[in-house]
Amino acid sequence: MKKIIYLLAVLLIFGCTAKRKQSKIIPNYEKEYNYSSDILTDQTPIKILIKEQTNEIEKNIAGLFGKEKQELNLKMRLFINENGKLDYVKFLKWSNSLKKSKVTQSDIVNFLDKQIFVKVKSNGNNIKYAFDISLKPEGAIDEDGFAVAAEEMPSIVGGMKSLASKIIYPEKARKEGIQGRVYIRAFIDSTGNVVKADVFKGIGHGCDKSALSAVKKLHFIPAENHGKKVNAQVVVPVLFRLK
DSSP, X not given: OHHHHHHHHHHHHHHHHSOOXXXXXXXXXXXXXXXXXXXXXXXXXXXXXHHHHHHHHHHHHHHHHGGGGGGOOEEEEEEEOTTSOEEEEEEEEEOGGGGGSXXXXXXXXXXXXXXXXXXXXXXXXXXXXXXXXXXXXXXOOOXXXXXXXXXXXXXXXXXXXXHHTTOOOOHHHHHTXXXXXXXXXXXEOTTSBEEEEEEEEOOOTTHHHHHHHHHHTOBEEOEEETXXXXXXXXXXXXXXXXX
């Protein structure tokens, strides 16, 4: 009994005096490794080499997944040292479908560790740099490339009348007296085409599918920033109201 009491006392004292584990601040590697800096963008030959290197790496990583490559949706940032070797990998996107794959993040890092990367110079010296690798399912778009805000946001050619003319009220919803708004998120490219659309908020009963179909048929006046047409995403409200 005395041994038990002594042990409890020791544990209590240790628990009270033990130092707390402090949180670690992650370094800003993007700054240290010249990510998206003028050093990379202004050197056209280097930019071309990195692009070729990126395409080859994406192809090889996709090969690791075999048949699963059709479901690939991942994005990572590679940090390269002065000697053209990988220092760090930051996984920015790893879709749920990949979590079931036999290929792990460690497998990808092990593959990248064996690669020799392009060496980048500044003022005659090799420098550290970083760039992104992105693999998407066939037909997928990079949603990050579509602005959520712009000086002039996309607008429907023909206005809401054009949208209304394309809406088909589902018979089932009509019979059940279903009314409301369906909100469709649409990705509009710099030419005004809808390249992707999905249901942001729906009401079901076939209305979501009908609204999605209607928005996909629309053409938009593209967004503009500083007089230049750009990709942008908008949320389009589609009203279903019985008369």
